[in-house]
Amino acid sequence: MFGPEGPRLRELAVQALSSVEHGYDLLAPKFDHTPFRTPDQVLEAVAEALVPLGPFEDGLDLCCGTGAGVEALTGLCRRSVTGVDFSAGMLDVARHRVRPADGPGVAWVRGDARALPFRAAFDLVVSFGAFGHFLPRELPGLFAQVHSVLRPGGRFAFPVLAPPRPARPAFWALLGFDAVMRVRNALWRPPFVMYYRAFRLTDVLGELGRAGFVVELHALPGFGRRGDGSPRARLVEARRTQPAAGSVNS
Template sequence: MFSPEGPSLRELAVQALSSVEHGYDLLAPKFDHTPFRTPDAVLEAVASALRRIGPFEAGLDLCCGTGAGLDVLAQVCRRSVTGVDFSAGMLEVARERTRPAGRQVSWVRADARALPFGPAFDLVVSFGAFGHFLPRELPGLFAQVHSVLRPGGSFAFPVLAPPRPTSRAYWMLLGFDAVMRVRNAVWRPPFVMYYRAFRLSDVRGDLERTGFEVDLHTLPEFGRRRDGSPRVRMVVARRLS
């Protein structure tokens, strides 16, 4: 599951018993060697899809982590790219490893639920961060994204089809969520990381109520399931006004 350069079981245990912020500060130096980092194939497919929609001028990577999404923004944004995250450790690694050529690059430490920007961006992307927000927090998060986009700007992120109940992945995720809920019931501070709480139908409704027009784009690189549905989609939510 982890490469030799990844964290040890002891390091993961210490992270899991920390707050989300401190846990990611600890994990940051080895984060890119874990399965938690968005795979390059997903990043490349999103970049390809965004190139068909763009170009854009200024882009923001929401909950940027170690900066993998900045490479996507650098391919589709002509002027500037910004990464925002509340983990100082993640931002430190991102600054060292990510230097998109020919673009103005900024790194900002902030909570995504209280973004310190005005309507300055044409594109906001996010990769793998939504499991750190409870479902009741998502409308507020989407309102923050809406507020930093210029009219006509887009909020884009990939969504994987949920695993079937007959699959091993389904039971692994169910077990992980159950363990996290027990951990949070008996230990403080909480570590919010629930992989099964982000449901596309609910998310689409929250986005539309926030004032977005929502489109779903199939990412053909990942094929389709037996029932014909896409394995991976990209959500593109456009700010109307």
């Protein structure tokens, strides 16, 4: 599962018993050598799907980690790309690994996705693999924050992979992981929020609509289709058209 440059079991155990922020600070130097890093195939498929929706001037990678998504955005945005994450360790790795020679300017901001320090500054926001760190009850606030940092007409985009079926070993692996995390969080503080099965597409689409987005789904063809014909991977494209209900931001 992990290569020779990845974290050892003891390091993962220490991370899992830390807070989310401190855990990722510890994992940051070896994060790119773990399965938790978004595969290049996903990054490339999302970038390809976004090209016809542009052009984009300013982009934001929400919960950017070590910067793989920021790197993808530099090929889509003409003026600036910003990565925001609450782990100082992850941002430090990102600053050293993403240094485009030309193209848009790149900035790194330490911040919480639930309280973003921007207002209507971007026409594209993306996120890769971060939503397991948010509880379902936090999604309305999270999506309201994203809505507030987008300009009218701006897009919030992220990939969603079809969940494995119960007949597949991956289904039981993810179920077991979530069960272990729930037990851990019931017995240990601070909590480490990381659940693979809590981000359900039907619920997410409803929350995006309530936040003021118009949503479209695009199949990512490089991942093929399941036996019932449904895509194995989709791009969620949520477009800001008006302020969210109760929002004072335009």
